[in-house]
Amino acid sequence: MPDATGLELIAQELREAEADSVLDTLFFRDRATLIVNPPAAHATIERLKAKRYGFLASLHGVDYYPDEPRLGVIYELLDMSSVDRITVKVRVATDAPEVDSVVDLWPGAHNPEREVYDMFGVVFTGHPDLRRILMPEDYEGHPQRRDFPIGGEPVIFTYNENKVPGWTQ
Amino acid sequence: MDAVSSVSDYRKQEESVSLSPVEQPGTSQELLTLNMGPHHPATHGVLRLIVTLEGEIVRDCQPIIGYLHTGIEKTAEDKAYWKAITIVERMDYLAYYFNATAFCGAVEDLLGVEVPKRAQYLRVIHLELNRIMSHLVWLGTSALDLGAISMFWYCFRERETILDLFEMSSGQRMHTRYVQVGGVIEDIPVGFAEKVRDFCALMPARADQYTALLDRNEIVLRRLRDIAIVDEQTLLGLGVTGPLLRATGNPWDLRKADPYCSYGDFDFQIPVGTVGDNYDRFKVRLAEIYESVKIIEQALEGLPEGPFITEDRKIALPPRHELGTSMEALIHHFKLVTEGFRVPPGEVYHPIEGPRGELGCFVRADGSSKPARVHMRDPSFSNLQALPHMVKDTYIADMIASLAMLDPIIGGIDR
Numbered sequence: 070m071p072d073a074t075g076l077e078l079i080a081q082e083l084r085e086a087e088a089d090s091v092l093d094t095l096f097f098r099d100r101a102t103l104i105v106n107p108p109a110a111h112a113t114i115e116r117l118k119a120k121r122y123g124f125l126a127s128l129h130g131v132d133y134y135p136d137e138p139r140l141g142v143i144y145e146l147l148d149m150s151s152v153d154r155i156t157v158k159v160r161v162a163t164d165a166p167e168v169d170s171v172v173d174l175w176p177g178a179h180n181p182e183r184e185v186y187d188m189f190g191v192v193f194t195g196h197p198d199l200r201r202i203l204m205p206e207d208y209e210g211h212p213q214r215r216d217f218p219i220g221g222e223p224v225i226f227t228y229n230e231n232k233v234p235g236w237t238q
Numbered sequence: 239m240d241a242v243s244s245v246s247d248y249r250k251q252e253e254s255v256s257l258s259p260v261e262q263p264g265t266s267q268e269l270l271t272l273n274m275g276p277h278h279p280a281t282h283g284v285l286r287l288i289v290t291l292e293g294e295i296v297r298d299c300q301p302i303i304g305y306l307h308t309g310i311e312k313t314a315e316d317k318a319y320w321k322a323i324t325i326v327e328r329m330d331y332l333a334y335y336f337n338a339t340a341f342c343g344a345v346e347d348l349l350g351v352e353v354p355k356r357a358q359y360l361r362v363i364h365l366e367l368n369r370i371m372s373h374l375v376w377l378g379t380s381a382l383d384l385g386a387i388s389m390f391w392y393c394f395r396e397r398e399t400i401l402d403l404f405e406m407s408s409g410q411r412m413h414t415r416y417v418q419v420g421g422v423i424e425d426i427p428v429g430f431a432e433k434v435r436d437f438c439a440l441m442p443a444r445a446d447q448y449t450a451l452l453d454r455n456e457i458v459l460r461r462l463r464d465i466a467i468v469d470e471q472t473l474l475g476l477g478v479t480g481p482l483l484r485a486t487g488n489p490w491d492l493r494k495a496d497p498y499c500s501y502g503d504f505d506f507q508i509p510v511g512t513v514g515d516n517y518d519r520f521k522v523r524l525a526e527i528y529e530s531v532k533i534i535e536q537a538l539e540g541l542p543e544g545p546f547i548t549e550d551r552k553i554a555l556p557p558r559h560e561l562g563t564s565m566e567a568l569i570h571h572f573k574l575v576t577e578g579f580r581v582p583p584g585e586v587y588h589p590i591e592g593p594r595g596e597l598g599c600f601v602r603a604d605g606s607s608k609p610a611r612v613h614m615r616d617p618s619f620s621n622l623q624a625l626p627h628m629v630k631d632t633y634i635a636d637m638i639a640s641l642a643m644l645d646p647i648i649g650g651i652d653r
Contacts, residue, residue, distance in 0.1 A: 097584050098347050125283055125477055127587065127615035128596050143597065145587050145615075149474075152495045156587065177477030188311075203304040203652055212312055215610075219316050 071153060076101040079114040079120075079155070083125055095158075110159045111169035114144060118174055122146035122155055125175040131186035136163040136213035144171070155166050161191065170196040188213035270295065276305045280383055281291065283648030287637075294633050299626045302570050306652040318578030319419060322609060326599075327413045329424065329614055332375055334594040335361075337366040338417035340599035343498065344588035345419045348581050348603050351553055356544045357421030358500040362537045364407070364416060365499070366530040370441065371400040372525050372593035373530075377448065380520070380642035389451060396444055399437055406430055419579075420554045421547030431538055438535050438536050440497045445527050452520075462517040466628040466640040469514065475646030476627070477620035480595025481522045482644065487513035490590035499590070502538040504536045516636075519643040553579050578607040592617055594645055616650035 071079060073096040080103060082092045090109035091172040105113050124147040131141040133197040143155040159168055170193035171178045182193045190211035193199055201208060210217055249559060275286040284305035290298035311327055314322040326341045327334040339361055353361075378393030401411040407426050408414040416422055452458045470486040482488055489508045493501040509525035511518025547554045551570045560567035581603040589598035595617030602611040625644055629637040 084297075098350065098408065098586055100586060102585075124474060126589065126596060127600065127613075129584075129600050129613040129615070131602055131611050131613075141588075143585075143600070146602075149490060149495075176475050177620055177623055180475075180619060184619075201304075203307040205304070211310065211613075215315075217312075219312060 070146070071101045071155065072096075073101075076103070076155075079103070079117075082120075083114060083116060086116055094191070100154070100156060102158055104158045104160070106163050107159050107168055110142075110157070111171060111174075114146070114157055114171055115174060117146055117155065121148040121153065125171070126148050126154070126176055128171075128178055128181035128185065130189040130191055130213065132189060132213065132215045140166050140191055142168050142185060142191055157192065163190070166191045167194055168192070169194055170199075172196055187211070190214070239351065251510065264282045268292075269275060270589075276302075281641065282379060282646060285641075285646065285648055285651075287641075289634065289637070291634060294635075296629045296632055296634055296637050299629045299637065301622055301625055302652050303622070303648070306648045308653065310529050310653045311612050311614070312418050314609055316608065318607045319581060319609060320574070321527070322419070322612065324415055326614070327415060328649070329653045330592070330597070330616060330647045331412070331619065332372040332647055333368060333592050333594070333597070334413050334421065335364045335417060335598075336590060336597050337417065338640070339365060339499070340588055340590050340592075340597050340614070341601070341612070342419045343416050343590065344599045344601040345581060345585050345603075345609075347586045347588055348584050348601060349419070349579075351420050351548050351550060353421055354545045355500065355542045356425075357546050357548075359537045359541050360422050360426060360546060361417060361499050361534075362501065362504070363426075363534055363541075364404070364414075364422075366533045366537075367400050367403060367434070367437075370532045371397050373429070373527050374400075376523060376593075376642075376645045380639075380645075381452065381458075382478075383638050383642040384458060386452070386455075386458070389448065392444070392448065396441065403430070403433060403437065406433065415637075418547060418554065420550065421545070422573060423547070425546045426555050426639070431541070434534060434538060438531050439540075442528055445524065449524060453524075459517070461513060461636070461639050462520055462643070464513075465516045465636050466632060466643070467513055467515045468624060469626050472627060473514075473624060476623045478595065478624050480592070480617050480621065481519055482621055482624065485511035485518035485522045487512055492589060492596060496589075501533075503540065504533045506533050506536075516639055516643045523645075541643060580605060580607050581609075587615075594647070595616055595621060613647075614650070614653060616653065618646045618648075618650040622646050 076096055077096050080094045080191060081093050083091050087109055089106055090113045091103050092106050093104040126147040127145040129143050133141055138160045140161050142159045146155050161168060168191055170182055182196055185191050186199050187201040187204050188211055270291045272289045273283045274289055285311040286302040288300045289296055313325055323338050323341060327337045329337050374393040374397045378390040381389030386623050404414050405411050407430055408416040437627050470488050473483050487510050489510050489575055491508045494508055506529045509522045511522050555574055556567035556570055561571055583603055583605045585602045587598055587600045597617055598615035600613040601609050603611040621644060628640045
């Protein structure tokens with residue numbers, strides 16, 4: 070992990086390359102996080118990749134409900150030669166949840182981005198095949214959002230099988 | 239055979255097809271799209287493959303996943319941290335100690351709690367037993383896919399011994415819930431160390447037998463050698479880790495690179511391959527069994543004295559005997575069981591080396607006693623993306639072997 074000073078230096082360098090690209094930095098429990106402006110996300114991640122962090126370890130979505138902007142996409146980047154990790158976080162609102170896809174940088178982002186789209190409804194522009202991956206194709210809603218209820222699907226037992234509409238058709 | 243070489247040519251041909259029985263040139267080389275699964279014994283779970291074949295050659299392969307999606311990540315958001323361990327374990331059902339360790343490690347990082355040395359060693363012993371168990375299931379089922387039925391019985395015989403050890407230390411054979419936030423649930427019982435030592439003495443000899451059965455077997459060698467080669471850079475771009483990456487010669491292993499859980503104390507080696515074909519994948523996993531045995535022996539030898547779980551009463555349950563005499567212990571016990579402990583707000587990503595690669599757990603805490611987001615970066619999910627690259631332009635029979643050597647666990651992919 071870069072230490073707190075190293076993180077600021079990286080943020081400074083990224084800001085010099087593109088003003089307002091890094092909105093904030095966060096150093097928590099020895100983990101370094103860059104909070105990046107969504108329009109600058111792709112270019113910033115590309116710069117980090119070119120710099121050192123050549124491996125996309127993980128990509129996941131978070132819903133910060135009730136905070137705004139609600140949705141977050143988190144990229145865990147890894148430098149394998151010096152075993153150094155850095156986290157890039159992008160926050161977007163639910164009414165325009167668009168982030169540039171990083172599939173062109175790492176083909177391995179294909180399935181994780183589809184999963185984030187499926188679970189949170191974040192649209193990755195430039196993704197070659199953005200479809201649902203875990204939920205059925207005709208599913209409505211994005212189940213990992215915090216306002217999506219648990220138990221929203223009725224479970225059919227003998228006592229309620231006649232009341233659940235449409236189960237026989 | 240190169241009459242129809244690309245899909246677009248095939249589309250043109252498909253659109254020009256008339257239903258009248260006219261003898262067309264080149265119909266014998268037509269591409270065939272075949273659906274395999276989701277209920278197919280060779281897909282190691284409910285994995286569906288859409289395979290485009292030209293004769294017997296695989297030209298394209300698209301894995302379709304989601305048939306085993308159980309919403310564990312969503313369910314975890316509705317459980318207190320200590321209850322979420324139970325369901326998180328059930329993601330990758332062959333690596334339950336790893337799932338629990340990744341999740342508990344993330345929560346421990348959020349809490350800033352120190353895990354006692356003895357608990358770390360006990361975790362290592364069980365993690366490595368689990369790794370051997372997972373590799374044994376992989377070896378048995380993979381050999382079964384190649385037609386070697388007897389290997390399945392031999393591997394499951396040793397797996398049974400490991401499951402008995404798990405039952406001895408935790409009471410459960412699978413999904414043991416042994417790893418807790420701050421340590422492990424119980425110290426190992428009397429006689430456990432001897433049984434593990436007996437197993438460690440036995441296992442290398444048994445692995446030698448597997449090697450003797452498979453490694454000189456003409457059929458196995460012909461089925462595995464120089465098949466499904468994918469180079470290191472492609473795999474890194476696809477996010478592939480674990481034995482698949484090590485088979486190409488890249489010695490990336492988090493146990494060595496970024497030691498967690500006292501792995502730095504042990505002397506072991508990282509087996510690597512040379513060309514990255516199916517044979518290397520097979521050999522790397524087989525060699526890892528020997529290395530895991532070495533780690534278990536060293537961990538038993540150097541098992542330190544001390545508590546097996548953190549002494550912090552706000553996180554770990556008080557010992558049973560204190561409940562009858564101490565009011566504070568009773569209050570702590572009641573609070574922990576009913577509400578659970580609260581975790582300060584924050585986000586961490588905690589990666590460990592699972593049997594299939596980097597198993598990372600992302601936990602976001604919002605200050606309450608339930609996690610606001612749990613995400614498992616499961617190695618199978620990323621590794622599966624390598625399958626189309628592995629099986630392109632190989633025989634369909636080799637696709638089965640490649641899938642076996644990929645070792646995907648659908649429970650971990652779909653979560």
